[in-house]
Amino acid sequence: MSKKVLVLGEAREGALRNVSYEAIAAAKTISGGGEVVSVLLGDSVKDLAGELVKFGADRVITVEHPHLKQYTSDGYGQAILAVIEQESPEAIVFGHTALGKDLSPKIASKLQIGLVSDVTSIEGEGDDAVYIRPIYSGKAFEKVKVKNGIQFITIRPNNIAPLVKDDSKTGDVTSLSVDITSLRTIIKEVVRKSSEGVDLSEAKVVIAGGRGVKSEEGFKPLQELANVLGGAVGASRGACDADYCDYSLQIGQTGKVVTPDLYIAAGISGAIQHLAGMSNSKIIVAINKDPEANIFKVADYGIVGDLFEVIPMLTEEFKKLKVNA
Numbered sequence: 001m002s003k004k005v006l007v008l009g010e011a012r013e014g015a016l017r018n019v020s021y022e023a024i025a026a027a028k029t030i031s032g033g034g035e036v037v038s039v040l041l042g043d044s045v046k047d048l049a050g051e052l053v054k055f056g057a058d059r060v061i062t063v064e065h066p067h068l069k070q071y072t073s074d075g076y077g078q079a080i081l082a083v084i085e086q087e088s089p090e091a092i093v094f095g096h097t098a099l100g101k102d103l104s105p106k107i108a109s110k111l112q113i114g115l116v117s118d119v120t121s122i123e124g125e126g127d128d129a130v131y132i133r134p135i136y137s138g139k140a141f142e143k144v145k146v147k148n149g150i151q152f153i154t155i156r157p158n159n160i161a162p163l164v165k166d167d168s169k170t171g172d173v174t175s176l177s178v179d180i181t182s183l184r185t186i187i188k189e190v191v192r193k194s195s196e197g198v199d200l201s202e203a204k205v206v207i208a209g210g211r212g213v214k215s216e217e218g219f220k221p222l223q224e225l226a227n228v229l230g231g232a233v234g235a236s237r238g239a240c241d242a243d244y245c246d247y248s249l250q251i252g253q254t255g256k257v258v259t260p261d262l263y264i265a266a267g268i269s270g271a272i273q274h275l276a277g278m279s280n281s282k283i284i285v286a287i288n289k290d291p292e293a294n295i296f297k298v299a300d301y302g303i304v305g306d307l308f309e310v311i312p313m314l315t316e317e318f319k320k321l322k323v324n325a
């Protein structure tokens, strides 16, 4: 049976996040030929709706309100529940982002439905959809089938490929007026620690440094390589604990989970808690002085050497390739 699937789009500072398009692709699979309805919440988001249609949404519903400018679970919760009540979807897809992780259990509990979180791929489609999600910090995968009720899933960013953009595609964009009331919290201001560069959780290339980087200064060659490759810098908890970099860069079980096309681990030993955050990356390159380092067990390419020699060499070679491309 084909389904109507509701997808929550995410925008930050006036731009849609990639996970919005990935969620539409997941929704298409789940819908089994049914309808994919994207939802955008914010204070001024209507102009972004067209992009969601071009990436596969059949129509878009926007809810605009000054209280939706910044995410709060109260505000977004009220808005999305109003859309769900209007649309009665058979399935719902959120990104497994900071926002999605916070909001999805609250919505599931309000609706008294189950939640399949952190889905990395989907087998089958429509009623036959089976959701695959990593468990035990990525050491095993679980296959989940929802037998009845609304299918509610969150998808891990960078795992499900977006559909090819179709600039000629059109679809209805409507707005729903929701009276956002009784907020228990109001965000006055968001002060970003690092506002520049590529968003680590969505980066296609991540250059991560560990305790082997030895100092804050030691991260500079990694940043240079990231700049050349259009990527983001990440870190192990070892590097964060040693105060070489900010905790917002931490990747792993208690940090961010990333799945870039290319992950370069420099001076990282490969503790299980670190692997939990990066082992699903498509290509892993490890640079470590110790040939026995655990990181080489998950690496597609291993370089035994000093990162302070290897990283600048890579940067120079990539620069040459870019000039000659």
Ligand SMILES: Cc1cc2nc3c(=O)[nH]c(=O)nc-3n(C[C@H](O)[C@H](O)[C@H](O)COP(=O)(O)OP(=O)(O)OC[C@H]3O[C@@H](n4cnc5c(N)ncnc54)[C@H](O)[C@@H]3O)c2cc1C
Binding pocket: 209, 210, 211, 212, 213, 235, 236, 237, 238, 239, 250, 251, 252, 253, 254, 255, 266, 267, 268, 269, 270, 271, 272, 273, 274, 277, 287, 288, 289, 290, 293, 305, 306, 307, 308
């Ligand atoms: C509950 C819990 C949660 C945790 N969560 C996380 C998490 O989310 N993320 C995380 O990363 N860790 C996490 N940890 C910590 C984890 O167990 C490790 O301690 C940590 O990942 C080690 O960081 P590291 O690899 O940078 O440091 P180390 O283990 O000290 O490794 C440094 C590596 O650098 C290499 N090296 C040194 N100098 C050079 C050089 N010049 N060139 C090349 N290589 C060099 C060394 O050979 C070594 O392999 C957690 C631990 C616990 C208990």
